[in-house]
Amino acid sequence: MAEKLVILGAGGHGRALIELLRELGGIEPVGLVDATPALPEMLGLPVLGDESVLPGLRRAGVGLACIAIGDAAARLAAAERLAALGFGFPPLVHPAAIRARSATVGEGSVVLPRAVLGAAARVGRFCIVNTGAILEHDVVVEEGAHCAPGCVLPGGVRVGARALVGAGAACRPYVTIGAGAVVGTGAAVTEDVPPGAVVGGVPARPLGQAPAPGAV
Ligand SMILES: CC(=O)SCCNC(=O)CCNC(=O)[C@H](O)C(C)(C)COP(=O)(O)OP(=O)(O)OC[C@H]1O[C@@H](n2cnc3c(N)ncnc32)[C@H](O)[C@@H]1OP(=O)(O)O
Numbered sequence: 155m156a157e158k159l160v161i162l163g164a165g166g167h168g169r170a171l172i173e174l175l176r177e178l179g180g181i182e183p184v185g186l187v188d189a190t191p192a193l194p195e196m197l198g199l200p201v202l203g204d205e206s207v208l209p210g211l212r213r214a215g216v217g218l219a220c221i222a223i224g225d226a227a228a229r230l231a232a233a234e235r236l237a238a239l240g241f242g243f244p245p246l247v248h249p250a251a252i253r254a255r256s257a258t259v260g261e262g263s264v265v266l267p268r269a270v271l272g273a274a275a276r277v278g279r280f281c282i283v284n285t286g287a288i289l290e291h292d293v294v295v296e297e298g299a300h301c302a303p304g305c306v307l308p309g310g311v312r313v314g315a316r317a318l319v320g321a322g323a324a325c326r327p328y329v330t331i332g333a334g335a336v337v338g339t340g341a342a343v344t345e346d347v348p349p350g351a352v353v354g355g356v357p358a359r360p361l362g363q364a365p366a367p368g369a370v
Contacts, residue, residue: 158183159182160183161185161186162222163223165223168222174267178247184202187207220246220262220264226298245262245263247259247264250268251267257272260277263280264283266282269283269284269288269289273291275289275292275294278294282302284301294311296313296314300318305319305321308327311325311329311331314330317332317336330347332349335347336352343358
């Protein structure tokens with residue numbers, strides 16, 4: 155029998171995860187939970203209410219959850235709350251992603267279609283590897299980080315915890331992107347990015363401090 159799963163977060167990323175789960179099979183999504191549910195359903199799945207419904211879902215046999223929240227700090231905080239209620243977080247890898255046998259994906263992380271995980275790539279817990287992102291051999295992505303659509307991380311790049319590598323950004327091999335840093339869309343990162351920095355452009359240069367949660 156398929157294990158039952160609830161999705162926390164009824165926004166755009168939630169929609170992407172519904173599609174992922176339907177392609178994956180073997181796990182039955184029962185609905186979505188959201189702090190401020192705007193609509194009664196999403197792509198045919200019910201929006202069940204806010205987090206107050208979660209204990210009842212656990213009692214009803216829903217044992218799995220995935221967190222569809224783009225902001226890294228909010229995603230990790232939500233994971234702690236749901237773990238305390240006893241939910242488990244399977245890594246979810248879309249069947250149209252390409253994963254080397256030696257690549258690993260941590261609990262609660264999601265890998266979307268056409269993403270590539272090369273040899274010995276390591277994706278930590280509660281990360282997002284978005285559509286078409288390329289993580290080459292030996293790339294390390296730490297807890298809560300987000301590799302946005304189409305970014306290119308060549309061999310040996312390290313993405314620190316909660317960092318965001320923006321859509322279409324590319325990096326030089328073996329650079330380190332510090333914890334909580336943001337790499338803007340389309341940037342070309344040629345040297346290490348300090349923790350918490352915001353960089354953009356070609357070549358990437360500092361743009362300021364990390365934006366407020368949810369702003370990117
Ligand atoms: C499935 C999905 O959709 S996943 C979504 C993934 N998300 C992303 O890829 C978004 C990544 N975020 C960005 O690129 C953002 O533009 C950020 C974080 C770099 C900057 O955002 P903010 O802090 O809101 O900056 P803001 O838009 O006010 O721009 C500040 C300055 O930086 C410049 N700037 C903003 N983004 C970039 C960029 N990607 N490259 C170069 N310059 C940039 C702006 O032109 C502006 O310059 P100015 O001061 O000379 O006018």
